[in-house]
């Protein structure tokens with residue numbers, strides 16, 4: 001059994017906890033760690049198991065408890081039946097077993113993210129898993145089992161109900177931000193919208209296949225709403241198909257070919273789809289209707305593993321815009337800087353799949369290739385992020401967000417904005433074992449990545465908190481009173497004292513008969529008694545309120561004084577810090593200048609080194625050329641020498657033979673023809689000539705003399721023949 005030992009798991013958990021818990025040593029370190037613990041959080045990874053289709057199906061998963069799960073290699077996959085079954089244990093934040101309801105998932109995973117959204121924080125929630133493992137079911141659900149998205153919308157609208165701004169007060173600036181419109185402009189936009197037939201229809205009824213859940217959560221548990229703010233909700237819905245981004249809510253009918261969009265970075269370094277259509281919605285029903293319109297454009301396809309398989313990654317963004325209101329329930333300032341924007345991105349990733357199992361070909365195969373590539377990039381990004389966070393001493397790796405559109409869109413979540421959660425969907429069938437192993441490994445790695453949670457900057461207008469409350473309180477009984485006046489329902493328990501009215505108008509009475517007069521007088525008396533009592537109650541209430549107000553004012557005055565003192569000390573601190581920071585800035589400038597200078601010097605030196613290298617190279621080339629020339633000359637001289645040697649050898653062989661022949665013939669002629677002294681002296685002179693010629697002949701060569709004797713000539717000696725005797729006189733060379 002290849003299990004992670006319990007020790008290892010606890011170590012892992014301890015390590016994870018260590019990263020979020022403050023170190024107890026020095027006070028300063030503790031403070032710094034506290035800040036880290038507050039602002040850093042790991043990716044939350046949840047695991048959801050899909051129910052098996054039939055009881056006979058083999059299962060490859062065993063749940064240990066709500067956080068531990070074991071993946072078992074199915075027996076039939078093993079070659080050898082005797083071999084030990086391979087098991088791997090994984091630990092997640094929570095494991096939802098197959099019987100877990102959609103509500104369970106929403107409450108544990110998405111509800112806290114909705115709360116964060118209301119507070120103005122960003123959040124990313126995505127589903128990850130093999131094709132057909134239940135990602136879309138978890139994210140969207142169906143008519144009877146609504147998923148996370150409709151539940152989020154329902155919770156959100158139920159929470160902000162009564163605090164929503166009028167439509168078109170907030171307007172998108174098409175650069176991922178919002179501006180505040182004047183009421184007159186907003187009214188005119190509302191008028192235009194009301195005139196559009198489509199919108200009127202939409203408002204009248206909604207009867208789509210998916211409806212928002214009506215009981216998504218217990219609202220008493222939800223926190224985070226600022227009752228002094230006004231809220232508006234905007235949605236965008238995009239898909240990433242074959243690594244291109246498309247706006248599923250683009251204007252035009254559903255058959256229209258969608259335009260590919262680019263991803264851009266806004267002024268706050270958040271990534272957004274440029275030119276995407278942001279639709280302001282006022283209710284969950286309206287949001288679902290808009291979602292369904294986009295859904296019709298989403299690319300779905302049939303694969304062997306899932307009849308309705310998502311062939312693209314879909315990103316549904318809920319953006320909550322809020323700004324402070326004044327006590328008249330209008331926005332307190334037209335300044336766009338007072339706006340806080342929170343974004344919750346719900347992402348349904350396309351399923352990872354193996355082409356061998358899906359039997360995909362053609363377009364489906366290309367889609368699958370693109371899906372797998374983008375998921376691989378997601379895995380790489382998270383792996384590099386984790387590495388960078390764990391090895392703080394090494395040079396950080398560049399995260400390849402731009403390699404896939406989906407990771408490019410996620411960049412600002414991973415780089416530090418908001419909370420990231422992932423639901424890993426697992427189909428526990430034995431056939432999915434291999435792919436589930438990969439999914440689990442990725443999930444395990446992902447939860448070691450730390451994300452910095454950014455706190456939104458809220459613009460302080462200096463308005464008192466709770467300013468909208470009195471107006472709201474006043475509105476409630478007044479509206480109740482309206483009903484009280486008109487309806488017969490006498491049991492309405494209107495809190496009339498708070499609006500300081502003495503009650504209903506003077507009752508009508510008729511005094512036609514004495515009996516009528518009697519009863520009218522009684523009624524009027526009762527009415528007046530009630531009225532007097534109410535007056536008393538109101539007076540007491542008013543007096544107590546005056547007292548309360550006085551106490552409250554005194555308290556506020558005290559608070560104000562202490563706050564002013566605090567403000568003064570803060571001002572002093574601020575001034576000191578300002579001085580310190582300007583001193584640091586000037587230091588930085590000096591260091592920057594010296595860095596610039598050093599950089600320039602380094603560049604100059606590098607240029608010089610380059611020049612010297614070039615010169616050396618040139619000299620080397622010249623030397624090589626000279627060597628080559630020398631070699632050529634040597635070869636030419638050698639060739640000439642060989643030719644000369646051959647010539648010389650040939651001459652040496654030829655000359656003595658020729659001369660010997662001529663001497664012999666002349667000797668014979670001379671001996672035959674004359675015996676005279678003159679004649680013989682001529683012969684002698686000829687002989688001397690021969691000897692002179694023979695100087696250059698090789699050593700130990702034999703020559704014929706007149707007497708027919710052989711003579712050996714040594715090269716080291718010069719040899720002569722005496723004219724009378726013909727003897728050879730040898731003389732040593734000097």
Ligand SMILES: Nc1ncnc2c1ncn2[C@@H]1O[C@H](COP(=O)(O)OP(=O)(O)OP(=O)(O)O)[C@@H](O)[C@H]1O
Pocket residue numbers: 049050051098129130131132133134135136137138306308309310311349350351352425
């Ligand atoms: N927890 C569950 N309970 C009941 N049915 C489920 C559950 N999860 C998934 N299903 C059913 O399984 C089928 C496939 O699920 P779904 O379409 O959500 O898979 P997917 O992971 O999104 O697939 P793909 O990646 O191909 O889009 C659907 O018919 C869905 O209703």
